[in-house]
Amino acid sequence: MGNRSAAGVAMAVTLLSALAPHVLLGQDVGTVEGRVTFENVPQIGEFQVSDAVVYLQGEDLTTELATTLPAMKPPVIDQRNYTFVPRVLPVMAGVKISFHNADDEVHNIHTRSKGRRRNRVFNKAQKPNSILSTVFQRPDSIRVTCDIHSQMIAHLLVLPNPFFTKIEEDGTYSIAGVPPGQYEVVVWHEFFDTVISTIEITAGGVTTADVTMSR
Numbered sequence: 001m002g003n004r005s006a007a008g009v010a011m012a013v014t015l016l017s018a019l020a021p022h023v024l025l026g027q028d029v030g031t032v033e034g035r036v037t038f039e040n041v042p043q044i045g046e047f048q049v050s051d052a053v054v055y056l057q058g059e060d061l062t063t064e065l066a067t068t069l070p071a072m073k074p075p076v077i078d079q080r081n082y083t084f085v086p087r088v089l090p091v092m093a094g095v096k097i098s099f100h101n102a103d104d105e106v107h108n109i110h111t112r113s114k115g116r117r118r119n120r121v122f123n124k125a126q127k128p129n130s131i132l133s134t135v136f137q138r139p140d141s142i143r144v145t146c147d148i149h150s151q152m153i154a155h156l157l158v159l160p161n162p163f164f165t166k167i168e169e170d171g172t173y174s175i176a177g178v179p180p181g182q183y184e185v186v187v188w189h190e191f192f193d194t195v196i197s198t199i200e201i202t203a204g205g206v207t208t209a210d211v212t213m214s215r
Helices: 002-019 063-068
Strands: 030-038 053-057 076-079 088-092 096-101 107-113 123-126 131-135 140-145 153-159 164-166 172-178 181-188 195-201 206-208 211-213
Touching: 030 195, 053 088, 053 153, 053 172, 088 164, 164 172, 181 211, 195 206, 195 211
Parallel strands: 030 206, 030 211, 076 096, 088 153
Antiparallel strands: 030 172, 053 164, 053 181, 096 131, 107 123, 107 140, 140 153, 181 195
16 A cells, blocks of 8 residues: 555656646746836826836746746725725736725726737726726736726736736835746836846846836
8 A cells, every 4th residue: 555655646746747847946946136216206196116016028937937936916906095006016917807996986997008919908987896807818018097087097017927026115126936047127117217137047046136217
């Protein structure tokens, strides 16, 4: 019985390895981290340092390689006090995103796509205390507004892989679990020009990529 159990475990491990040869261990991946600083900061209430998004792009960064990343919470945008919360939300293409109307008044979700291969846009009314869900299948930059309340603006960055993060209030960021290779690190903020830098990730190493955003 013991021999059969051992043989079964060995067979299962062999089968798993064959089905998932991409699985990486912690020592096989690296980290990119750094600090984002801003020049000529606009004097408007909508500006928030933490609305900057840092993400990696490269052909080798597939969803299947993200085995060392923590599970992500389902992406949600609330409509609260006539404001989209959060104002900026990075999501992965193909993942369901939900819009929740927490106000006591009707809003509407109006999306506008900027990508070359645009996602299907929509303009739908949403009753109080209701949830509207959708999926954007392609990487894109999507502006979200409410035509009823013009002050309500949000941005969805639909990204091709899960290697992304929003920066902290002090401008720092970190993306771990990245497979070794050469990639582009992209920093986006709605009020600044997008910055793209080339980085090299090594197994078990930490790559520093500091970025200055200018208008």
